[in-house]
Amino acid sequence: MNSIRLIALLLSGVGLLGPAVAGDVYVIAHPSVSLSADDVRSVFVGDKQLAGSVKLSPMDNSSAQADFLAKVLKVDANKYAAIWTKKGFRDGMTAPPLRNGDAEVLQLVKSTPGAIGYVSKTGPDVTVIQKY
């Protein structure tokens, strides 16, 4: 096969791994977490801290945050930051840490009980709560 065609084919496939400009968002969680899709918003605005006896550890994903905020929370980045500023100031809560991309989020969610995050492409050993 022509090497240029092969590389172009690979690039078109690689493009799917890049930032989800308008792509899917998968909300994933550690297998210890039992949550419904309806709970996702509550978790990421600080209204839900526990799933049964498990302390939830939500995390943001820098490469998929724009899509997540638009599709799931339906707020922009400034409004999201304002929500957590008020939560922190009034209720002593800490905003979800911002992780650097799908690989880090997948690794952390897989290995941290209570972890919940979102990625543009899911992976093994995590529970998919909802696909948006």
Add this chain to the structure above:
Amino acid sequence: MKHPHPLRLSLVALALASAFGAHAQTTDTERLKALQQQLDKSLAMMEQLTRRLAALEQQRPSPAPASAPEVGARVETLERTVADLAGSSAHASADTGVPLHGFLDVGYAHLGRNDANTGKPGFRLGTFDMYLTPQFSDRVKGLVELAFEYNSEGSLGTDLERLQLGYVVNDDLTLWAGRFHTPYGYWNTAFHHGAQIQTSITRPRLIAFEDQGGILPAHSVGLWGTGKLDTRLGALHYDAYLGNADSLRGGTLDYNASGYDHAALGSGFNLGLQPTALPGLTVGAHGLQQLVNSYDSSNTLNGKVKLQALGGYAFYESDRAEVIGEFYSFNNSDRYGEAGRNRSSAGFVQGAYQLINQWTGFARYERASLNEADPYFKLMNTASTQFGSSYVQHTLGLRYDLDPRSALKVQAERIRQSDLAAVTTNALRVQYSVRF
């Protein structure tokens, strides 16, 4: 024609994947354009590399291609390395300590009159407020807030605004112990010393801080239970607290951080409903009661009043608008002299609307009708302070958000104070506030 080495292609693909995986900060259109440009550059580079590779391979014999097991082993090693890198990055970022947040503001005030209620005119340093929210375990957390500010005499005061230790019982209940913002109305717990997050420059005077003319105890030391219940009508937020009763000293409320001085505890509640049918709206009721002792400058008891306040509030917020209203009805009874029971009322309503882009206009009306015979308010009026006087205030202002974390505000006020001396004061204030 020889095919490109599979491992080399995988490595190039992975490198390109991480290049494309960089965080996108621009709009979708700009991101697409940037991606397209990157893709074009990468294709051109690939073409060059392929020609170069072909030329090199013609010059010398190529090594024998790796066998399938060798390729598999190399890919497995590569996957393990990537996973280790991701894991160590995650572990490193998990141990970053406790984030520090806060607010600070500076400003200028032009006042038509200089008194303890309005402060001095001129440039002024506002409050440097910082807070931490450490999480000690899955259920135990804390909130520590420290504020630095100059008083009207120019002395720098340090105030441990909040020192709370909390336990998360479940999603419906968190128990706190320590010093906290008294949970009445909406404003006191939502904004407090957060100058940047509140729309206007000043708080309504009736809920000002104790040392700035407030007639309500803005701080409490004791126990506080807070939570939220989901009902058919919507989310019901609740607060209930028990704390040291305040004392009046020099006309100012003292929340008695080191223990109550007259064996009395105060209590209060706040119930707020967020109707599902009306997103953005919260309507609520609140109340508090405590026995307040008053002491003169020689620490001699000169008054005792049972403070009882009941009222309601409403808060509405949308993308462009914000409305806050609070009302308090007082039914205080004299426990020292013969003033008996006295009724008073106070309230405010503030509306704000985003005019264009970062510009927000706001207006506020406040009114306090305080019974002159009520010793609670009478004892707040001293030679230097008139905190217990009835007043009406109109406020009009404009806010410009330079960015999501900083705001420039200008505010004009007209205050008409009645009772002892009918005085009207005008004020113009400017403030630059930030949060971090």
